[in-house]
Amino acid sequence: MSEEVTNRWSDDYSGRWAGRAYLIVPVADIDSADAPTDSKTIAQIKTWMDSYGYEYTSDMSKSDLLQAIPVSNALIDNAIQSGKDTLRKNNGDDGDSSKALLKFACDNDADNDPSVFSSTIN
Secondary structure, eight states: OOOOOOSEEEOOOOGGGTTEEEEEEEHHHHHHTBOOOTTSOHHHHHHHHHHTTOOOOTTOOHHHHHHHOOOSBTTGGGSSOSSGGGOEEEEOTTSSSEEEEEEEEOOSOGGGSOGGGTTTOO
16 A cells, blocks of 8 residues: 655654654745736736735735735745755656755644645645
């Protein structure tokens, strides 16, 4: 019987590694998590916000929407890494895009992970 393959795991280690989970994410997905800028349309900004679980109201202007985004990169800013340059990366087994390992604080219950990771967890 084969084990279920997942891209998210955590350990019940004590001490330094307690309360940490790991997530394997394609680098392209991490790059697309960069917060939108003024060059994007209101619709594009709202689509980005929807994909990472950020709330907004229908009457918000573009400026209001951009100010409501609390991050520069939705995945990195909710992980332990300090920036994209600190990611541990490798090429996928199938030779396609490279993948990266995100580390984030958790209580070892996937239901309590930061909501921005919900679309990336199998």
